[in-house]
Amino acid sequence: MRYLLVEDNIQLAKAVSDRFALEGHAVDHAVSLSEAKEFMALTTYQLILLDIMLPDGDGRSFLRLHRVNKNKTPVIILTARSEVSDRINLLDLGADDYITKPFDFRELEARCRAVLRRQDGLADNTLQIAGTILDTLEGSLKIGDKVERLRNRELRLIEIFFSSPNKIFSKNHLMDRLFSFSEEVSENAIEVYVGRLRKKLEKSDVRIETIRGLGYRFVVEK
């Protein structure tokens, strides 16, 4: 999916872009409102991440214009201001959600997902490997006729596997992607989720292999 990030803090923008790229999303970065308008004229985005205080204007006026033009692309506000009246205004102006800086990337991702899920008639969000269909927005796994609901962490874990089949992921890497920093988790916690996924994938042609001492790998059964 293609996101537009409007943020004048270069380091923050770069870090956010990098993280989204890792999740398999393309992010275009605009440092100002005028640049954002140029980007939007060129292509369509599935989601816009908008900072409020920008060098050439207020993100809120951009948002108002965006809605007046009947542009349906969902907008999530990134704000450091956190007066609550502000929050209310933002939602009134047509923002779909907001997140206060500094944010946990996982939370931002979860909010993006929630906003996109609310959006109807979106492009295909399914990934398919060997007859197993993963709907990343719905959070469901379709094996044959059977649909398995996935919980948040299961979904995030299987997304990682779906993005790079046959690649070995270390436990550490998976943990970083799955757990927020505020959680104190042991390395074995990942095994619980791998175990759950294996159970849900039992009837499918794909499985998660354990590579001793290295981590896990997602493979198609021959």
Place this chain on the structure above:
Amino acid sequence: MTLIIQTGSIQRRLALQLSIVAGILSFTLFMLIQVVAERAAMDTQDNILKASAASIADALYTENGIVRLELPYSALSMLGTISQDRVFYRVLFKGETLTGYDDLPLQNENSLTNKSKFSTFRYKGEEVRSIMLKRSIGVNGAFSDAVIIVAQTRLGLNLISQKITRTATAIGVVFFLFGTGLSVWAANIALTPLNRIAIAVSRRGPKDLRPVTGTSPLELKPLVDALNSFILRLKSSLLRSEDFISEAAHRVRTPLATVRTQAEVIHRSLNKSKNKTALREMIRAIDESSRSAGQLLDHAMVNFRADQFEVNTVNLPELVRDVCERLSPLAGLKDIVINIQSQESDMSFQGDTILLQNALRNILDNAIKYSPDDSEISVNCFRNEKFVISFQDSGRGFSGIDHTDRFTRGTNVSDVIGSGLGLTIANDVAIAHGGSLFINDSKKGVGSCVSLVLPI
């Protein structure tokens, strides 16, 4: 007494003082009636005595050079009209008793100059009032003085005097009671404006910073003005601190966001678990400080907003759903499911949407923060005698801490780091709406249930 006057109510004090005045006036009135009435009674007796003496004097006549007296019956009977009083008389001519009680004493004769003289003295064991009247009678061409003394006991007069005393007492008492009643009423009336202002000031909540309006009497104007200017200063100082917190939060948050994101990126690229742990700690500290900044801001906002309470009709289930939806991505990160059960009808509440939203968000945020992975938070929104919105989690509970303390700023479960403001905010909002916040059960491990209770 001075203590009562200094610390007691002004109204009571005023009423007391006015009553004392009424008492003094009543007593004076009593005395006045007594004196005047007794005087009048005495004058009546004196007049009768005088008439009696005069009629005796008129009955004196000379016959053949001898002074004679035909004592008229009326002269004594007119005295008898008052009561059972005894009457004495003595008629002297040339110093010799013609008739009557010859031991009835003569008063200082020299001062008697053809006039009557009244006096009071004891005679035959009783107090008598007497009149001495001198009349010149010519005998054989020469005039000599005849002295007539008529005395009467004072039983009747005393009886009248007793009657007068009773009447005067009754009048005095009635007057006193009436005066006291008037005093209480007057004190009440006089203090009405003061009471009105006192009620206006005391009825407002601790956070109501509107100036005291309404008319105030001249004497109270300096006080009211001082109070209003004090309120104004307090308000502007609150506003300033509000701005300050808001500004500070903003200034702190932006760089924190950069630091956090960068740290996250570095964390990913690191391989040594020791470094990773250190960076983890750092990111956690950043998260905590930003959460605290948010709560501080919320707290300031709630305090500020409670002053300018904006009442509108809030659909509670809708508000609860909004808040839950807003926080569900956060809950999803820990695979926490939020279950909402709510009664749909009759759930309109008159309150401040933003304040209520804040309270609910902080309670839920708390519940999510302290809930374990893969758990459930049940949100219940219903109405019985009051509106109840409860959040049941399966977190660690609030054991080891006094529940009432839980709502004071900065109190926390002993080993948890945090501003401890979340529930303080919710509690403040509850109080601002005339409701309350309860932590219901918190058996260790079972979780806890935080309920926001609002009046209907």
